[in-house]
Amino acid sequence: MSYSAKVVDHYENPRNVGSFDRSDASVGTGMVGAPACGDVMKLQIRVNQDGIIEDARFKTYGCGSAIASSSLVTEWVKGKTLDQAMQIRNTQIVEELALPPVKIHCSILAEDAIKAAIADYRAKREDEPGASLAPSKLAAAA
Amino acid sequence: MAKSDRMRFPIYLDYSATTPADPRVVDAMLPYLHEKFGNPASRSHAFGWETERAVEQAREQVAALVGADPREIVWTSGATESINLALKGAAQFYRDKGRHLVTVRTEHKATLDTTRELERCGFEVTYLDVKPDGLLDLQQLEAALRPDTILVSVMMVNNEIGVIQDIEAIGELCRGRGIVFHVDAAQASGKIPIDLARLKVDLMSFSAHKTYGPKGVGALYVRRKPRVRLEAQIHGGGHERGLRSGTLPTHQIVGMGEAFRIAKEEMSSDNERIRALRDQLWSGLSEIPEVYLNGDMHRRVPHNLNVSFNFVEGESLIMAIKEVAVSSGSACTSASLEPSYVLRALGRSDELAHSSIRFTVGRFTTREEIAYTIELLRRKVSRLRDMSPLWEMHGEGVDLDSVQWAAH
Numbered sequence: 001m002s003y004s005a006k007v008v009d010h011y012e013n014p015r016n017v018g019s020f021d022r023s024d025a026s027v028g029t030g031m032v033g034a035p036a037c038g039d040v041m042k043l044q045i046r047v048n049q050d051g052i053i054e055d056a057r058f059k060t061y062g063c064g065s066a067i068a069s070s071s072l073v074t075e076w077v078k079g080k081t082l083d084q085a086m087q088i089r090n091t092q093i094v095e096e097l098a099l100p101p102v103k104i105h106c107s108i109l110a111e112d113a114i115k116a117a118i119a120d121y122r123a124k125r126e127d128e129p130g131a132s133l134a135p136s137k138l139a140a141a142a
Numbered sequence: 143m144a145k146s147d148r149m150r151f152p153i154y155l156d157y158s159a160t161t162p163a164d165p166r167v168v169d170a171m172l173p174y175l176h177e178k179f180g181n182p183a184s185r186s187h188a189f190g191w192e193t194e195r196a197v198e199q200a201r202e203q204v205a206a207l208v209g210a211d212p213r214e215i216v217w218t219s220g221a222t223e224s225i226n227l228a229l230k231g232a233a234q235f236y237r238d239k240g241r242h243l244v245t246v247r248t249e250h251k252a253t254l255d256t257t258r259e260l261e262r263c264g265f266e267v268t269y270l271d272v273k274p275d276g277l278l279d280l281q282q283l284e285a286a287l288r289p290d291t292i293l294v295s296v297m298m299v300n301n302e303i304g305v306i307q308d309i310e311a312i313g314e315l316c317r318g319r320g321i322v323f324h325v326d327a328a329q330a331s332g333k334i335p336i337d338l339a340r341l342k343v344d345l346m347s348f349s350a351h352k353t354y355g356p357k358g359v360g361a362l363y364v365r366r367k368p369r370v371r372l373e374a375q376i377h378g379g380g381h382e383r384g385l386r387s388g389t390l391p392t393h394q395i396v397g398m399g400e401a402f403r404i405a406k407e408e409m410s411s412d413n414e415r416i417r418a419l420r421d422q423l424w425s426g427l428s429e430i431p432e433v434y435l436n437g438d439m440h441r442r443v444p445h446n447l448n449v450s451f452n453f454v455e456g457e458s459l460i461m462a463i464k465e466v467a468v469s470s471g472s473a474c475t476s477a478s479l480e481p482s483y484v485l486r487a488l489g490r491s492d493e494l495a496h497s498s499i500r501f502t503v504g505r506f507t508t509r510e511e512i513a514y515t516i517e518l519l520r521r522k523v524s525r526l527r528d529m530s531p532l533w534e535m536h537g538e539g540v541d542l543d544s545v546q547w548a549a550h
Contacts, residue, residue, distance in 0.1 A: 003461070011461060017529050034547030035532060036492035038455055038481065042531035059531040063457040067529065 003064055004098035010068035015075050018057040020044045028121025030113045039066045039106065043113035045077060045085075047121055053077045053085055058113075065103040069093050069110035082118050152467045153511045157352075157445055157504030158301055158329060159469055163397060164354040164505070170400040171356065174393035182390045183381060193392045200399025204348070207402040208327075209337035210363050216382045217395055220360035221328035222252040224347035225295075227362055227386065228324045229256045231372030232293050232345065233265055236322065240290030243267045246278060246307075247487040249297050253326055257295070274489050275438035276305035284315055293322045298330035298346075302484040302500055303437030304446025306334060313342030322370055328352055328360075332405030333413065333443040338363060344370040350394070354505060355401030359394035362386075412505055417444035419503045419512050424449075426516030430523055432536075436485055436498060447501040450485075450494040451519075453533040454526045459499060462522040466515050469500050493532070493542070 003011070019042075020027045027046050033039040039062035046055040056074035060067045072093060077085045093099070093107035154162075163171075174196060182197045184190025198212065205212040218224045233243065245257055247269045257267045268286045273279055278296065287294075294316050296307050309325055316323040324345040330336060332353040338346065346363040350356055364370055364385065378387030424447050427433055432452035451459060456470035470482075481495035490498075503512070527533040532542060 011458070014529065019534065031531065032548060035496070035542060036481075036547065038457075038492075038496040040531050040547075042534075059529055059534060061453065061530040061532045062455050064461040066455075067458060 003068075006097050007065055007068040007099070010071040010097070011064040014058075014067060014071040016055075016057050016071065017059065019059060020046055020055075020057055025124055026121075028117040028119075028124070030116025030118075030120055032112045032116055033062070033066075033109050035061065038062060039109055041066065041070045041109050041113045043070060043073065043110075043117045045114075045117045045121060047082065051081055053080050053082070062106065062109075063103070065097065065099055065106040066109065068097055069099075069106045070113065072096060073110045073114055077114060082121070085114055086118060088114055149508075149510055149514060151465050153465060153507075153515060154467045155501045155503055155507065155511075155515065156467050156469050157507075158304070158500065158502035160351050160357065161354045161504055162506065163351075163356050164401060164404055166404060167355055167397045167400045171393045171397040174396050178392070180392075182392055183379065193390075196392060196396050197390055200395045203399035203403040203406075204361055207331060207336070207406045208346070208348075208363065209339040209341075211366060214338075214363050214366055216362045216364055216385050217390055218360045218362055218386055219358055220351070221326065221347045221349035222360075223386075224349075224360050224362035225250075225252045225324075225326055226256050227372060227375050228345040228347060229253065229260065229293065229295060230375055231385075232322045232324065232370070233260050233263075234373040235371045236292040237265075240288075240292040241265050242288050242291040243293045243295070244270065244283070244286050244291060245295045246270045246272060246297070248272050248276065248300055248302075248484045249295065250301055250326060250328070253295055253297070272487055275441075276300060276303050276436075276484075276488055277438060277441060278307055278312070280308065280311055280315070283312065287315065287319060287321065291319070291321050293324065295324040295326065297326040297328075298336070299327070299333060299443050300437070300484065301329050302482060303448045303488070304329070304443040304502075305437045306330075306441045306443065309341055309343060316344075317342040329443065331402065332409055333445065335409075338365075344368075345372075350398035350401055353401050353405050356394050356397040359391060359398045361398070413444045416503055416505070416507070419507050419509065420445055420447050420501075422509065423447055423501060423503070423512050423516065426512070427519060430520060434490075434494060436488065436490065436494075445503045447503075448485075449499055449501070450490065450497045451499065451523050452494060452497055453530045453536055454497055454523055456497055456499055458526060459497075459522065462526060463515075463518050465518060470498060 022029045029044045031042045033041055042059045044057045045053045048054045056077050058070040058074050060070045090107035090111040180189025180193040182194040201212040201215045205215050261267050298309050322344045325343050326347050328349040331348050344365045348361045350359045374385050376387050381387050434450040436448040460470050481492050485495035
């Protein structure tokens with residue numbers, strides 16, 4: 001499997017690796033994929049009072065393309081409103097990273113991770129402040 | 143860590159995928175490409191006589207490594223063709239005796255895809271499971287044998303995990319019942335002693351390029367006493383006593399002969415050195431937390447180490463250690479997204495199967511290369527785990543099996 005230069009760059013210099021406190025009310029966490037399939041992505045967004053994603057973090061278990069896809073979307077979501085971030089499509093990721101057909105599922109997973117993180121953040125806002133989701137339930141949010 | 147000037151990169155640790163031809167093999171082959179170019183089937187002139195002699199000398203060299211009579215060796219294009227000829231040839235010849243075949247789930251695709259084809263042709267095939275150590279349960283094998291079983295096929299050494307099946311005991315079970323027994327020995331020749339004078343094996347497949355010979359040539363052993371019959375699969379000029387037509391590739395055959403001659407002479411000293419390197423590698427890698435050895439360590443060829451690095455995905459790890467050439471699963475299946483079917487058959491979880499790397503050392507591996515590899519793995523596994531949500535959850539004490547994952 002040979003990778004595009006952009007995949008290699010994101011893989012070797014991943015952007016925004018890490019974790020936020022998932023119980024923080026301003027943080028949305030999306031965990032998608034399954035170990036059995038060879039990919040699990042955790043994407044977290046920190047949303048400011050204006051509803052803008054001001055920061056993002058990821059951790060990914062998966063191939064180089066999965067790591068690159070999640071690294072890329074942490075850059076893309078920053079500065080976007082939740083609605084704008086919802087518009088990110090996997091096909092844009094495929095194009096940017098020049099992913100081959102066998103790696104398209106990585107881009108789909110990254111798109112799903114954004115949506116899961118936003119859904120988690122929105123669900124928290126609807127609950128009373130301080131309520132948080134049990135970590136082990138979050139993985140089902142895909 | 144500074145790269146030593148003496149090391150060449152990438153470091154090759156994939157000797158089970160293929161081996162470089164030994165320089166002595168190359169030297170033996172070259173004259174047969176130009177000066178000694180005759181067709182060994184040409185009976186009417188010296189050009190043919192000269193190459194026929196070379197082919198027969200190579201046949202003796204191959205036979206000598208495995209305790210066979212040279213007349214029992216049939217040249218083929220490689221182990222895949224040998225396996226096809228053995229399985230299809232025996233199944234077709236003995237089809238009036240029965241239509242049942244027995245093999246193992248962890249066989250190479252050359253066997254499994256051939257038995258699938260035989261199923262499409264009306265044969266019935268039983269695929270045996272292996273124990274968690276990768277070895278066959280002989281009682282289970284015995285229970286699978288039926289009055290209409292005509293053929294059993296078991297690999298001597300597994301290509302992914304390197305475990306050695308008890309060919310002697312399986313041979314006893316088959317011979318007593320008049321069942322033809324084929325053994326895929328592609329990964330075994332030159333790695334462990336093979337004595338066909340003693341083993342009750344009827345057919346055995348060999349490859350040259352796994353034993354420091356050239357690619358594109360192999361052999362099938364076909365027992366003479368008691369005689370085993372096959373239907374030919376490639377028809378033509380009736381070469382190889384009608385079992386495999388086609389002009390013999392003299393240079394390739396000479397190369398295989400020389401490679402097997404070297405293996406016979408140097409196997410024991412070579413393997414002692416190779417085993418020490420493999421043990422050095424495992425002793426270093428096993429210090430990394432959450433690392434699992436796949437397959438039994440004792441009934442195993444000396445050059446193989448198959449390791450799962452839990453919470454790290456194999457393909458990304460291979461990408462991280464590009465200074466080292468290794469494989470994830472087997473080279474034949476690593477283009478697919480499926481985890482290794484061999485590791486799944488051992489009962490390994492999907493995560494551990496996805497996290498496996500096969501290291502296979504060989505004749506030209508050095509201690510410095512192994513030390514470099516251990517240090518590289520330590521750093522890269524740690525880096526990828528820092529990036530892994532599974533490692534994070536493991537650290538938080540989350541039982542990953544209790545999580546409802548959304549399969550995709």
